[in-house]
Amino acid sequence: MFAQPLGTFPPNDAIDRLRALHGSTGIEVFVVGWPLCEDGSTGDAVKRVAEYIRRLKKVAPTAEIVRWDERYSTQRAKEIIKTSGKPSLRKTGRGRIDTAAAGLLLQEFLDEQEDQGP
Numbered sequence: 001m002f003a004q005p006l007g008t009f010p011p012n013d014a015i016d017r018l019r020a021l022h023g024s025t026g027i028e029v030f031v032v033g034w035p036l037c038e039d040g041s042t043g044d045a046v047k048r049v050a051e052y053i054r055r056l057k058k059v060a061p062t063a064e065i066v067r068w069d070e071r072y073s074t075q076r077a078k079e080i081i082k083t084s085g086k087p088s089l090r091k092t093g094r095g096r097i098d099t100a101a102a103g104l105l106l107q108e109f110l111d112e113q114e115d116q117g118p
Contacts, residue, residue, distance in 0.1 A: 001114070003106035008098040011052055019059040030056060030063055031109045033070035033102065068105050077101040 009017060021027055032053055035045035053065055077100035 005099045005103040022060040034067035073101040
């Protein structure tokens with residue numbers, strides 16, 4: 001299975017889109033980037049994401065929510081974009097990098113699930 005990002009959205013828009021997707025497709029698992037500090041500790045970003053997860057649980061109470069370590073995902077996404085021969089990162093903006101990073105996180109999750117087998 002391959003990850004296919006739908007894009008990036010502001011938090012409120014994302015909650016609305018995820019609510020709609022959960023209702024129409026019955027999504028069972030949400031993978032959420034968990035922004036740990038470089039040393040593995042938690043900081044303000046984790047608090048913001050924890051609040052986001054609380055809101056997501058309200059709109060999709062039956063879905064499992066997986067927190068996935070997102071350290072270095074932006075850097076990895078930038079490197080992949082640079083080596084892909086696509087236009088300069090300056091011309092394409094932050095959304096492209098965030099979308100690629102989200103795709104990497106989801107693909108890592110899917111790969112781990114496949115490795116663990118049934």
